[in-house]
Every structure is written in C-alpha cells, then in structure tokens.
Amino acid sequence: MTIEGKDAGTTPRRLRLGMVGGGRGAFIGAVHRMAARIDDRYEFVAGALSSDPERARASGADLLLDPERCYSDYREMAAHEAARPDGIDVVSIVTPNHVHHAAAKAFLEAGFHVICDKPMTMSVAEAEDLAAAVQRSGRVFVLTHNYTGYPMIRQARDMVASGALGRIRVVQAEYPQDWLTTRIEEEGQKQAAWRTDPARSGVGGCIGDIGTHAFNLAEFVTGLSCTQVAADLTTFVPGRPLDDNVHMMLRFEGGAKGMLWASQVAPGNENGLRLRVYGEKGGLEWFQEQPNHLRFAPFGEPPRLITRGGPGSNAAAAHATRIPSGHPEGYLEGFAQLYRDAAELITAHLAGREPEAQALQVPGVREGVRGVRFIHATVESSRAGGGWTAL
Secondary structure (H helix, E strand, C coil), X not given: CCCCCCCCCCCCCCEEEEEECCCCCCHHHHXXXXXXXXXXXXXXXXXXXXXXXXXXXXXXXXCCCCHHHECCCHHHHHHHHHHCCCCCCEEEECCCHHHHHHHHHHHHHCXXXXXXXXXXXCCHXXXXXXXXXXXXXXXXXXXXXXXXXXXXXXXXHHHHHHCCCCCEEEEEEEEECCCCCXXXXXXXXXXXXXXXXXXXXXXXXXXXXXXXXXXXXXHHHHCCCEXXXXXXXXXXXXXXXXXXXXXXXXXXXXXXXXXXXEXXXXXXXXXXXXXXXXXXXXXXXXXXXXXXXXXXXXXXXXXXEEECCCCCCCHHHHHCCCCCCCCCCCHHHHHHHHHHHHHHHHHHHHHCCCCCHHHHHCCCHHHHHHXXXXXXXXXXXXXXXXXXXXX
C-alpha cells in the first residue's frame, strides 16, 4: 500500500478508519470518533456499529456512512473491507469487553491495524492468543489507555526516566467514582448494565473498568513492572455480581511498594484518578480532574507546580499538547494523542520507515496482556483472602 497526499511520500493521506461497536446509545464510540478527528489524521468510512442490523444501519445513517459500508457483523466487515481497493487501514474496537478478542483477531488476520479499548480481552488465555496474532500479523495494535496521552503524564514519565526522582520507593494510585452507588443497571442504564455483567465485562467489575487505568498509569509513569498484588475486592451494592470497590497492595520490581484503591461507590467523586510517585530524591503528584498541573517536590526544596506549557514543562509534554497554556486540555485530547501516535505508527508502517520515537510510548499489546493478568491476579488474590499473588 502506498501513501498518497498532496506531496507523495511527505504528506500522508488521512487513514481510512472503521469501527466495531459505538452505535446509537454508545458513549465511548463517539469519544473515539471525536478523538480521531482532532488532529485530522483519519477519515471515518465504515462500521459494524451494532450487532442488530436495523440499529447498525440507523447508526451508520446518523454518521453519514455509505450504506454499503454499514455492516451488522464484524466478520463480514473485515472480509468486505479487505476486498475493497479503498478498504479501511485501521479499525477501532469499542464494544463491551467480551467482543474484543474475536473482533481484533479477525481484523488482524484480514491484514488491518487495530485500535482496541481496554481491557484487551476477557481472559489471560485470550490475551496471550491475541498477542500471538499481533506478532504474526506484523500490524500495529494500540490499546486505548487514554490517560497515558495526557501531556503532564508524559512529562511525569520522562522525569522519572531521567532520574529526577531517583530510585522509586512508593507508588500510590487511586481512582474513585460514585456513579454505581445504587443499582442503576436495573434501571435501563446501558453503560452500567454491561459493566456489571460478568458475561460481557469479565471476572472484574470496578477493577476491570477503572482499576486497570490506575494500574496502567503506575507502570507507565514509573517504568516499573508490578510483580505481586494483595487485593480485597468488595461488592457493596446488594445483588451486584461483580466488585464495585477494591483495595490492594502492590510490589514492584526493584523493591518499590505501592497501594491502589478503586471504587465506583464513593459518593462525591466523579472521576478522581490520582497518581503519586515518590523516590529517593523527590515526589510527583498528578490528579486527572486538574490534568494540566504536575506537582514536583524535590527533597529538601519547596514544592513546584509545573503547568502544561508553562515554565518547567518539557518536550515530552509538548509532544502531547495542542492548545496554549492556561486553556483546559484533557479527556478528549488524551484519547486524541493515542490516535495521533497510532497514526504515526501506522503511517510509518505503510511508508516503510521508522516511526517518531515519541509515538512509541502509546500502549500496545504488551500493556493489554499486563492489564488482563492484573485483573485475574487481583480476583485470585481476593478470593484467597488477600494473599500475595504473582502477575
């Protein structure tokens, strides 16, 4: 496949994007489509937006897709798009968790690049199978842990890697929400219904939905792999089959210790993702609801507040920045950063060149396998009374 544009070889064309899931009533599909448009690197051209044929057609019409490219089955979509001279380059999979493995594998085997929501699969066996499929295909696979795209998270990762904190000792991650404080899954709330259903969500509820984000950020920023967890999963809402709160301790390679709390039944919390990292020489703190600020406290010195685009903001943050300092930049732009990095990886693959180094930070299949192993180790630990369990 060649890259075409106004200046062939230098100006890439937009990548042709397809989507599985994300039709009428789906929150995250619209987020992905907005994110893909922000940097103008994609053209949305095809979709299997629902497994219900009527809903799939209606959703495609809403989004002005060619009716011939509105599919009700992802297998049909993969086959038909592979046969078209103008077929998609990459597919976004934005379904509930139980569809991720089969859909991603089908598109990889048809020769397409894949962008997939997290968690990557329902089981460790599926995760390992998908990792093997990615390796066989040679295609780009991106996992949308969107918080890794925030500018100050990129800066925090860079500061830790440069040694600004010294050897890491303590990692504290938390992610409280309150939207599942009552059993709204019984009231027709679509997002709650599938997230609390083991058949569609997997063995983890809160831990799979948001705990994985906190875990991923802890590993992403520190560069350390978690080796063991000791977890206590709780279901506070009567009748709910999956956990809605989790407390755990973490052990990292190199001796660092950590704690993680995730909850979807903590009234007064909306999206309180927070990460604290402490080393021999200083500490960092980042809070998702104030995403443009990074608190850096060198030991023995006054703490410093680093703002995106302001004094102390570095090249890693600049790579993930779009608008002037002082203007809010966050959730959609974080997703957009992953789409921009994915576009760079895919374009480089198509052009037969090495991608920009900064784009290589985007989460991929390795992080996908890590996340699924984390969920299952956490559930295993909790069922065993909170004993230390290896990842």
